[in-house]
Amino acid sequence: MNASITICSECGGDIVASDSELVCDGCGLVVRETEIDRGPQWRSVDEESDRRHTGAPLTESRHDKGLSTEIGYENGSEVSDERQRQFVRLRRHHHNARISTKADRNRLYAYTEIRRLVSTLSLPVSVREQSCSLFATAQKNDLLCGRSLEGFAAATVYAVCRIQSIARTMDEIAEDARARRAELKTAYDALNTELDLPTGPIDPSEYLPRYASEIDVPTDVERRAGEYVERLAESGRIGGKNPSGVAAACLYVAALDDGISVTQQQVADLADVSRMTISSTVSDIKVVR
């Protein structure tokens, strides 16, 4: 994807470009986002041939996959009045042709909402693309009728997070979504039952890295917390429990082991559960341990 290779200052590994970031393939250090000049914005059409395309890359997050054509407004002075009026008509026709059906309009609206959500939640671009295509299939299966568009936009984002094992609670998505939590849930349930998404139950350890960094504990505490999660799972104690709360509880116990002073209330706020939820799984951990 990128021709210019540099050496990582931390570990000496190669810096490679992935999506919009430059990442070290040795230690995973993100060097810089976007700013570096990567030469012409080409992409190869297929890996074998040498043919290159210019232009914006195809993206699933625009309802026409980014292939839209615009009729410009910059008219030179030599353009006659009649010609200018013709352009106005052309633009209107072009616009109408581009988003003709209600489904297209809905999709356009949902896509912009998805784009907004993904960016405010600072999720990777792959989530945006997959959410949009998920929305399109949902639309194809007539899942939308009677349900809110905003709810579906948020639900696809949440669903893709679940599929890609990106730890986000439904509440976190609902926080920034322009939909009520109930709308998100009905939409997500519809997606799940009708399209049976490949989403197993969330592994609590998926939350550990994020929570660990938020309360600023060393990595071996995070690792110990992971062990506790595993132990609980083995003894079948996380049946239907909120995985976010379980992760926070394990982190709490692991932190105490290292003599780091954290309160149950702190980790409870972190996981967005009550202190009591933490407390109960804490006592479970002590049984297992």
Add this chain to the structure above:
DNA sequence: ACGATTATTGCGTTCTT
């Protein structure tokens, strides 16, 4: 077969040490 009612279980509140 479907809908309503009941039962189980996790969750949050409040009280207590």
Add this chain to the structure above:
DNA sequence: AAGAAAACAATAATCGT
């Protein structure tokens, strides 16, 4: 600050129509 217990809400199961 942490634990204990009674009340709550949601989901699963059972029963009746």
